[in-house]
Amino acid sequence: MTRIKWNHNLDRIVRMCLRRVFYGDRYAHPNGKASSPQRQVFLLKQALDLSAWRGKLVHTAIQKKVIPSLQKDELPDFLEVQKWASDLVDKQRKFSQAERYNFESKTSAGEDYCVLYDDYRGSGVGIEEIEEVKREVKFALENLEDFFIKLLIRARKAIKLAGELEIRFSIDERIRMEAILDMVFQEDDNWIVIVDWKVGDALTGNAREQLFAYAYALLKSGWWDRLRCEDFELIEANLITGEQVKYTFTEENLADVDDRIFTGSQLLKPIYEHPVKDNIPEDFASAESPGSCEGCSVREICNGSLSEKAFAQPGLQFKLF
Numbered sequence: 448m449t450r451i452k453w454n455h456n457l458d459r460i461v462r463m464c465l466r467r468v469f470y471g472d473r474y475a476h477p478n479g480k481a482s483s484p485q486r487q488v489f490l491l492k493q494a495l496d497l498s499a500w501r502g503k504l505v506h507t508a509i510q511k512k513v514i515p516s517l518q519k520d521e522l523p524d525f526l527e528v529q530k531w532a533s534d535l536v537d538k539q540r541k542f543s544q545a546e547r548y549n550f551e552s553k554t555s556a557g558e559d560y561c562v563l564y565d566d567y568r569g570s571g572v573g574i575e576e577i578e579e580v581k582r583e584v585k586f587a588l589e590n591l592e593d594f595f596i597k598l599l600i601r602a603r604k605a606i607k608l609a610g611e612l613e614i615r616f617s618i619d620e621r622i623r624m625e626a627i628l629d630m631v632f633q634e635d636d637n638w639i640v641i642v643d644w645k646v647g648d649a650l651t652g653n654a655r656e657q658l659f660a661y662a663y664a665l666l667k668s669g670w671w672d673r674l675r676c677e678d679f680e681l682i683e684a685n686l687i688t689g690e691q692v693k694y695t696f697t698e699e700n701l702a703d704v705d706d707r708i709f710t711g712s713q714l715l716k717p718i719y720e721h722p723v724k725d726n727i728p729e730d731f732a733s734a735e736s737p738g739s740c741e742g743c744s745v746r747e748i749c750n751g752s753l754s755e756k757a758f759a760q761p762g763l764q765f766k767l768f
């Protein structure tokens with residue numbers, strides 16, 4: 448049996464739809480033939496609507512331009528960060544519009560890589576929409592300076608600081624946990640601050656479980672010695688509203704994450720049990736709530752409604768399930 452992967456997002460999805468996890472985590476294949484459904488699922492999984500694109504652009508700007516400055520004990524030039532992000536919008540838009548994702552890998556394209564849903568579907572993204580994305584990204588980065596400068600100064604002075612920190616470790620012989628933390632730093636006396644940037648105007652206060660999973664990962668992975676639950680400060684930082692929500696982490700929260708990992712991995716188990724070639728998507732239950740399908744990245748394949756444009760591409764006449 449392939450080892451079960453557990454992370455917060457996968458756990459959230461598997462509780463809504465087993466089939467979606469199979470599609471995204473087992474079935475998708477970056478190197479499948481252009482005409483294969485596996486390759487199309489891979490592209491769909493990465494495709495972004497404009498709101499998700501905005502979030503990704505802001506996260507990339509923080510990772511590439513803000514964190515490196517802080518690590519050099521400097522504050523970033525925020526206007527330069529905004530300009531860099533605006534240029535990135537243009538580069539990624541060009542990449543997606545030219546559908547370069549059909550023949551260039553993420554690795555070779557680097558930061559330019561982008562798949563926009565509207566390009567994939569063939570409807571395209573208008574100039575006005577692009578300008579709106581630029582305005583929103585700029586607004587979020589202005590808020591980073593206006594509302595979170597004290598937090599950035601703390602990070603700058605920290606003993607250790609990392610952005611997009613990837614943690615992967617085995618919980619036991621069956622389960623491998625992974626977590627990617629937006630920003631984490633260690634202050635004096637083993638005080639660990641984990642920050643999750645949110646770039647949505649939805650109500651804040653919904654990153655609690657996610658941050659608990661991150662604290663669990665740091666605690667159990669051995670990244671820092673002698674950590675205890677009370678050594679964490681967990682911060683959900685909303686770059687659209689400027690709000691900041693802090694959470695404490697207790698032994699009880701730690702046990703809750705343990706419980707989620709156990710129950711989630713029970714649900715994930717059948718998806719990883721057999722070689723992927725021995726399963727088809729219909730082997731796994733679909734979402735019970737139609738609402739779950741609305742935000743599903745692979746719905747085009749799952750419900751057989753790939754756009755006419757996609758079907759018109761040579762070699763895309765594959766049989767849908």
Ligand code: SF4
Nearest residue numbers: 464733734740743749
């Ligand atoms: S479209 Fe719905 S049923 Fe199909 S994989 Fe997505 S969430 Fe599951």
